[in-house]
Amino acid sequence: GEEVAQTPKHLVRGEGQKAKLYCAPIKGHSYVFWYQQVLKNEFKFLISFQNENVFDETGMPKERFSAKCLPNSPCSLEIQATKLEDSAVYFCASSPRTVNTEAFFGQGTRLTVV
Amino acid sequence: AQSVSQHNHHVILSEAASLELGCNYSYGGTVNLFWYVQYPGQHLQLLLKYFSGDPLVKGIKGFEAEFIKSKFSFNLRKPSVQWSDTAEYFCAVKSTGRRALTFGSGTRLQVQP
Numbered sequence: 274g275e276e277v278a279q280t281p282k283h284l285v286r287g288e289g290q291k292a293k294l295y296c297a298p299i300k301g302h303s304y305v306f307w308y309q310q311v312l313k314n315e316f317k318f319l320i321s322f323q324n325e326n327v328f329d330e331t332g333m334p335k336e337r338f339s340a341k342c343l344p345n346s347p348c349s350l351e352i353q354a355t356k357l358e359d360s361a362v363y364f365c366a367s368s369p370r371t372v373n374t375e376a377f378f379g380q381g382t383r384l385t386v387v
Numbered sequence: 388a389q390s391v392s393q394h395n396h397h398v399i400l401s402e403a404a405s406l407e408l409g410c411n412y413s414y415g416g417t418v419n420l421f422w423y424v425q426y427p428g429q430h431l432q433l434l435l436k437y438f439s440g441d442p443l444v445k446g447i448k449g450f451e452a453e454f455i456k457s458k459f460s461f462n463l464r465k466p467s468v469q470w471s472d473t474a475e476y477f478c479a480v481k482s483t484g485r486r487a488l489t490f491g492s493g494t495r496l497q498v499q500p
Contacts, residue, residue: 304486306486306487308488308490314492314493315490315491315492315493316479316488316490318487318488321486321487328486366488371481371486372419372483373419373439374419375421375433376488378423378430378431378432379430380429380430
């Protein structure tokens with residue numbers, strides 16, 4: 274597609290429940306990035322992929338967060354045993370390469386943990 | 388570590404006033420620079436970008452930014468703001484050594500009619 278598609282738009286989970294977010298990058302874009310935005314403040318980088326391979330996971334809280342990008346499937350970000358502090362908007366972005374190009378952002382998924 | 392500073396956290400202007408939002412980054416090598424805007428409840432939209440060449444770049448909606456390498460700055464400007472420019476503005480940097488964007492903390496712009 275011509276835009277990054279994120280689903281669902283809103284997700285509400287009780288503390289301790291699992292949350293799974295999806296991202297379909299723009300067709301032909303090899304790189305996918307996940308960012309977390311808490312309270313409309315800074316965007317925290319979580320993880321990036323080059324096709325189905327993890328490219329950079331330095332921002333990923335590894336205990337409960339995991340992500341995948343499998344061929345012919347939307348990428349996913351999964352949070353096991355959600356906590357209140359996980360409440361945020363999660364943005365996915367894709368780009369055709371890593372330099373001299375912009376990242377195209379999806380609409381985001383607002384996760385509310387209650 | 389790479390970082391981006393936006394000095395103005397909240398700016399209030401009247402319509403037709405001029406705007407300048409500061410952005411400084413810490414990285415000595417080659418960078419790609421961006422300004423994104425986030426309207427209330429919406430996703431990030433690219434305003435403008437700098438990769439190389441003319442340090443004065445023009446973006447959408449009348450925005451421009453100037454890259455000053457010696458000052459590690461990429462300030463955003465608009466000569467005359469409109470009420471519809473009310474939004475959050477984010478400066479972002481990508482270095483060749485790091486593939487992901489590093490964002491500033493954002494500047495909330497409020498334009499009063």
